[in-house]
Amino acid sequence: MRTLTERAYPAHWEADVVLRDGGTARVRPIGHDDADRLVAFYERVSDESKYYRFFAPYPRLSDRDVERFTHHDYDDRVGLAVTVGDEFIATVRYDRIDSVGRPATAPADEAEVAFLVRDDQQGRGIASALLEHIAAVARERGVRRFIAEVLPANTKMIKVFTDAGYSQQRSFADGSVHLTLDLEPTERSLAVMHAREQRAEGRSVQRLLAPASVAVVGVSRGPGGAGRTVLEALGNASFTGRTYAVNRVAPEGSTLAGVAAHRSVGAVPEAVDLAVVAVPAEQVPAVVADCGEHGVQGLVVLSAEFTRDEQRALVRQARAYGMRVIGPNALGVINTNPDVRLNATPSTVSPERGRIGLFTQSGAIGIALLSGLHRRGVGLSSFVSAGNRADVSGNDVLQYWDDDPDTDVVLMYLESIGNPRKFTRLARRVAVRKPLVVVKGARHSGSAPPPGHAAPASRTPEATVSALLRQAGALTVDTVTEQLDTGILLASQPLPEGPRIAVLGNTESLSLLSFDVCLTEGLRPLPVVDLTTSATPEDLREATRAAVADPQTDAVLVTLIPWVDDIPVVALAEALNEATEGATKPLVVVHLAIEGLDQALADHSIPAYPAPERGVRALTQAVRHAAWRRSAASPGRVPEFEVRESAAAELLERVTHEGEPAGASGTPAPGPTRPPAQAPAAPPLGSTPERARSRSLTAEDTAQLLDYYGIPIQAARPAPTPEAAVHAARQLGYPVALKATAPHLRHRADLGGVRLDIASRSELRRVYGELTEALGGPAELRPVVQAMAPRGVDTVIRAAVDPMIGAVLSFGLAGTPAELLGDMAHRLIPSTDRDVADLVRAIRSAPILFGWRGTQPVDTSALEELLLRVSRLLDDHPEIVAADLEPVVVAPRGLTVLGATVRVTEPPHRDDAARRLPAY
DSSP, rough: OOOOOEEEEEOOOOOEEEOOOSSSEEEEOOOGGGGGHHHHHHHHHHHHHHHHHSSOOOOOOSHHHHHHHHHHOOOSSEEEEEEEEEEEEEEEEEEEOOOTTTTSSSOOSSSEEEEOOGGGGGSHHHHHEEEEEEEHHHHTTTOOOEEEOOOOOOHHHHHHHTSOOOOOEEEEEETEEEEEEOOOOOHHHHHHHHHHHHHHHHHHHHHHHSOOOEEEEESSSSSSSHHHHHHHHHHHHTOOEEEEEEEEOOOOTTTEEEEEEEESSGGGGGGOOOOEEOSOGGHHHHHHHHHTTTOOOOOEEEEOOHHHHHHHHHHHHHHHHHEEEESOOOOEEHHHHHHHHEESSSOOOOEEEEEEEEESHHHHHHHHHHHHHHHHOOOEEEEEEEETTTTSSSSHHHHHHHOOOTOEEEEEEEEEOOOHHHHOOOOOHHHHTSSSEEESSOTTTTTTOTTSSOOOOOOOOOHHHHHHHHHEEEEESHHHHHHHHHHHHHHSSSSOOSEEEEESSSOHHHHHHHHHHHHHHHEEEOOOOOOOOTTOOOHHHHHHHHHOOTTTOSEEEEOOOOOSOOOOOHHHHHHHHHHHHTSSSSSEEEEEOOOHHHHHTTTOOOOSSHHHHHHOOOHHHHHHHHHHHHHHTTTTOOOOOOOOOOHHHHHHHHHTTTTOOTTSSSSSOOOOOSOSSSSOOOTTTTOOOOHOOOEEEHHHHHHHHHHHHOOBOEEEOOOOOOOHHHHHHHHOOOEEEEEETTTTTTTGGGTOOOEEEOOOOHHHHHHHHHHHHHHOOOHHHOOEEEEOSSSSSSEEEEEEEEETEEEEEEETTTHHHHHTTOOOEEEESOHHHHHHHHHHHSSTGGGGGGGGGOOOOOOHHHHHHHHHHHHHHHHHHHEEEEEEEEEEOSSSSSSEEEEHHHESSSOOOOTTTOOOOOOO
């Protein structure tokens, strides 16, 4: 039997999760001080569930059992609990299995696993979530397979294992079902996890948007105040559920704004689903406790003036009760579904029902967008103003809209993206069916962070961020006006099949302006059809009908100016509607100062714009989105390469834990086994401390890591003296290159720090002397000797984790094109073969790779394979925050990597490891 060495309490295993019904719970390791909680939990489990767990009657836990189930080494023995408040509602445990003949010091890679879920909590998806987390823990500790023994009658537990999507084997022996699960994530297991995540997070938002009852906390006794205004808005919208006012000094039995008033949520005689909190920040904790103790499902916190520590405490407190939080500093939520009719905002004007979903972090921007939709006669399906986005984020609301039958188009104003990799994954999935239009606020590094949470500055240029979001399927625009213009078009018109635009109208000048804007935006306008100012609605109907029917057009743009004689706008709108009836091509109208035409056209779902630039830009976005959807239908594939992923993981495990403090990996840390309830404050929301703690690998480790992924680096030898240089050249073989690797000279051939094609020992000595005489001594220059690569084109490949957008793969030509002109192209990681093919061709200097002016084309196939290998490297190992390959010489046949650097950090949570909410 192996001697067990207890590790420090693994706080990074703690996670908040959303369960199948939309409620939240916390997963955490079980510690020494959990004995009372475990006993209380076990007493609430039925005899049948205990029998299923232990295969025998087991009415109570003995003292020895309690000791065994609460004392773990967090390596060979691990126990996790799911908690709501301070109570256990489920547990899972694995015990590593020693293989026969294995040395006592070597860890086995199999473990036996068992679950127990309180009966009143079954059916919430708890066991499935626990399996994801215990599997992630096991993989971290070197366990590769789970063994489970399950009684045949325990069909629910068997289903948890079989539905998880892991590769598995199943047999029946000795009266039980024997299951073996391979814990390596599979395409199916990831799909299962993401589908469960989508349903759970979507359900958690649905509970906030479709409550059966709402309590407004902080309703003033007189007119005015946010709480009172929200209460009135609920009434004006004819909310279909029950409404309650809460004022701590209101007499029982009284009313406020015609609604029954109570002194606390706990005093409300019926269940409350949603609480809208509009009290000063210092009173919010007491309100949250009152709501949590009486079963409220979610909170919309309008209160502002929270510090980040107070905000984290708010989320921690709410999640402990299973509640989700919109806010603080939120404007509120709206749901126009006729079965709900919820307007829980301080806006007493209820929007019309429509097909647009709207998310914003800024309340002011939210008001502007709601007002803009109202002025243009366009409705929405639902609205969420998340304020400081402490808990419910744009990702959560995207999960809801993904399945929402009332929403066809999504508009989002984002000041930060809490989990960029998850956002791009969700955007790709949603945008295939529902256009997603994004305005990114606080875009520049000098901008102040959004209130309440830190927004890490992005090193990626804004244009690149927009391009990468577009790659993920999001349409990025610069202003909320353009967002509304685009969203209204996408919500009301079919997508164009291409960029060919028919331009017609009763004014040649406005049509020509529109024609020019089409060219500027990259569209292909057809010759203008001028109907003259004498055109009647019938003329416009026939001309528009002909344009729609023309197989050479993909969309129609109609320009109008006022007639000398008054023409009823209703007749004009009806004529255009008749012309496009049953059409599959979009129609856009640009008009100047025709009063009432916007509303008349809106009644027929025809978008109208007051300037050619706005109408054409909206049409351009529709063309782009249609093209993206076509490309998304065949996104390419990620080829399988022979790589040594496990060996690379072991190398990275070693280098990322070098020099870590005592107690971090094998030595018990002093103090309690589990952090106390009032633990020290966590890092600020959205912060990226791992970037500050990143470190560069040594040249040897870099070469070894890349070699594991089939990326050899051209051999180089240090040359601190002329004799060492000659010795290195003799080993490598002439001709060689002599390079200064000092940071200020790296890759700077223009400064004389690189000498090529050195053919002999005497020439090498001479060049060595010239180099050191001109640029400094060997200690400063750090010279190396390297074998010459075949002639070709010098390129640069970079991959990095950007805090704004996630993992990014970049490519360009080395030297002037990339450094001076910024001619780099970018794609998200993981990249497909189609992505990298587009990446190579996306730079402006790409013709040099393909035989520009008669030069010999280089081996772009080898280049694309290298890009795919670098993408795979970063996708497999999230602890890598940057990898630079420069220069990469691409020859007519093959390529050579002459230099590389890699930076790593402690591994963050993987998006594909287990479902979890962002940490507070």
